[in-house]
Amino acid sequence: MTQHLDRRHFLGLAGVTASAAALAACGGPSTSGTPVASEAAELDFSGVKPAAKIDFWSNHPGKSQDVEKAIIEKFHAKFPDIRVNLVTAGANYEEIAQKFQTSQAAKSGLPGVVVLSDVWWFRYFTNGSIIPVDALVKQLDIKLDDFRKSLVDDYKYKDKQWALPYGRSTPLFYYNKDHFQAAGLPDRAPKTWQEFGEWAPKLKASSGAQYAYIYPALAGYAGWTLQNNLWGWGGSWSKEWEITCDSPESIEALQWAQDSIYKNGWAGVSSKEAADDFSAGLTSSTISSTGSLLGVLKSAPFNVGVGFLPGGPKAETNVCPTGGAGLGIPSGITKEEQLAAGTFLKFMTEPENSAAFSAATGYMPTRESADMKAVLAQTPQIQTAVDQLAVTRVQDNARVFLPGADQELAKAAAAILTQQADVKxxxxxxKKTLEGIYEKDVKPKLG
Known part of the structure; x- marks a missing residue:
C-alpha cells in the first residue's frame, strides 16, 4: 500500500462508504446507503424564520451537563423565541452515533445540533447527514477566524465548514506531586519515556501505590493514546494510507510498553477509567484527556501535576494527538430548524461560553479571544493543555479513517498489554487486518 493521499483529500472523497459489518463491530453508525453529492448545494437562509424549538444532543463530554444547561439558560434569555431542549443522547460518542443513525433511518426525531467526535463526524458527512455551516456562518456573522485554527480546520472539506469545535482535547500526563516529591523526583512530567523508566522504580518503592504508571483503558483509548508512544519511537499506526504498525520502530515502542508491565513490573492497565484510578491513588501517574482535568482536581486528595506527553528515543516533541468533538447540524431537518440550530451553535461557541465550558471541564478553549484569565487564576493547569496544543500532531489515518480500525487497534493493544502476546x-x-479494511472499504472509493 503506497498510495499517498493526505487527510484533507480523504475528507473530500465524498463517495467513501464502509461496510455495515465493520461499523457494527465498533459501535458506530452504518455508512451504507446513498453518499453525499461531491459538491454540496449552496444553502440559503434568507427570509427564513428560526424554528421555535430544537433539541441539542450531547453526551456531556467532560461531565459538562451542568455547564451546558447554564449556557442554554443564557441562550433562552437572549433568544426567548427559540427553546433548546438538552437531550442526553448517549453515554459516549458511539451511543450518540447509533441514535443519530437510527433517527436518520426513521427520518424523524432528529436534533437541531448534535455532538460528533473526531472519529465519527466524517461518516455523517459521507452519508449526507449533516450540512455545511458556511451559509449560517455568513448570515449569522460567526467569527470563524477567531477559532483556534488547528481545531476548526479539522472539520473542513473543499473550503466548506462541516462542524464547529466544541469539546476538544489532547491527552495530558497526570502525576501525583506528593509521590514524585517523596521519590526525590523533579516536579514535572518526564521529557521521555526512557526518563520515566528510570524514575518508575523509585516511585513504586516510595509511594505505596500499586503502579508507578497505568495505561488508559484500552477499549476507548488505545488507538488514541498509544500514538504518543509510537511517534516517540519513530513509529506510527500508519503513514497516510500505508499501514506501518509492524515497522521496527512501532514494534520497539510497543515492546517497551509491554516490558513496563511484565518485565519491569511498574505499570498496569486501567480496567475502566485511568483518571479515576489516578485520583484514587492506585497509580502515581497516567495519561488521560484534558477533559478529565477538572474532575481529577476535584476528586484527588493529593497535589496534582500535569505536563506534556513524554517523547521517546526518536522524537521528544510533536508526539501528542488532538481529539474530542465538534457540533454539527443535521441535513434532515427543516431550514427553520437549521437556522435555529445555527443561532444556538453560534451562541454555544462564543468566546465567553467557550471559556465557561473550558473552566467547567478542562477542555480546550476553542476561541482565540476567549478570556481565560479568571479560569487560569483558579485552574492554572489548563494553561498546560493550551500550550501543548502548539505541538500536537494530526492523528494517523489508520485510527480515524479506516472504519472499524479503532476497535482492531484496541484488540491488538489488549493482546500485547494484558495477555503478553508476541508484539511482532x-x-x-x-497490519493484514487494517490493509484488508483499506482494500475493501476505502481504496475502491478513492478513484
Missing part, C-alpha cells in the same frame, strides 16, 4: 506477530496480524 500481533502487529503483523493487525
Amino acid at each position: 506477530s500481533t502487529m503483523t496480524s493487525l
Whole structure:
C-alpha cells in the first residue's frame, strides 16, 4: 500500500462508504446507503424564520451537563423565541452515533445540533447527514477566524465548514506531586519515556501505590493514546494510507510498553477509567484527556501535576494527538430548524461560553479571544493543555479513517498489554487486518 493521499483529500472523497459489518463491530453508525453529492448545494437562509424549538444532543463530554444547561439558560434569555431542549443522547460518542443513525433511518426525531467526535463526524458527512455551516456562518456573522485554527480546520472539506469545535482535547500526563516529591523526583512530567523508566522504580518503592504508571483503558483509548508512544519511537499506526504498525520502530515502542508491565513490573492497565484510578491513588501517574482535568482536581486528595506527553528515543516533541468533538447540524431537518440550530451553535461557541465550558471541564478553549484569565487564576493547569496544543500532531489515518480500525487497534493493544502476546506477530496480524479494511472499504472509493 503506497498510495499517498493526505487527510484533507480523504475528507473530500465524498463517495467513501464502509461496510455495515465493520461499523457494527465498533459501535458506530452504518455508512451504507446513498453518499453525499461531491459538491454540496449552496444553502440559503434568507427570509427564513428560526424554528421555535430544537433539541441539542450531547453526551456531556467532560461531565459538562451542568455547564451546558447554564449556557442554554443564557441562550433562552437572549433568544426567548427559540427553546433548546438538552437531550442526553448517549453515554459516549458511539451511543450518540447509533441514535443519530437510527433517527436518520426513521427520518424523524432528529436534533437541531448534535455532538460528533473526531472519529465519527466524517461518516455523517459521507452519508449526507449533516450540512455545511458556511451559509449560517455568513448570515449569522460567526467569527470563524477567531477559532483556534488547528481545531476548526479539522472539520473542513473543499473550503466548506462541516462542524464547529466544541469539546476538544489532547491527552495530558497526570502525576501525583506528593509521590514524585517523596521519590526525590523533579516536579514535572518526564521529557521521555526512557526518563520515566528510570524514575518508575523509585516511585513504586516510595509511594505505596500499586503502579508507578497505568495505561488508559484500552477499549476507548488505545488507538488514541498509544500514538504518543509510537511517534516517540519513530513509529506510527500508519503513514497516510500505508499501514506501518509492524515497522521496527512501532514494534520497539510497543515492546517497551509491554516490558513496563511484565518485565519491569511498574505499570498496569486501567480496567475502566485511568483518571479515576489516578485520583484514587492506585497509580502515581497516567495519561488521560484534558477533559478529565477538572474532575481529577476535584476528586484527588493529593497535589496534582500535569505536563506534556513524554517523547521517546526518536522524537521528544510533536508526539501528542488532538481529539474530542465538534457540533454539527443535521441535513434532515427543516431550514427553520437549521437556522435555529445555527443561532444556538453560534451562541454555544462564543468566546465567553467557550471559556465557561473550558473552566467547567478542562477542555480546550476553542476561541482565540476567549478570556481565560479568571479560569487560569483558579485552574492554572489548563494553561498546560493550551500550550501543548502548539505541538500536537494530526492523528494517523489508520485510527480515524479506516472504519472499524479503532476497535482492531484496541484488540491488538489488549493482546500485547494484558495477555503478553508476541508484539511482532500481533502487529503483523493487525497490519493484514487494517490493509484488508483499506482494500475493501476505502481504496475502491478513492478513484
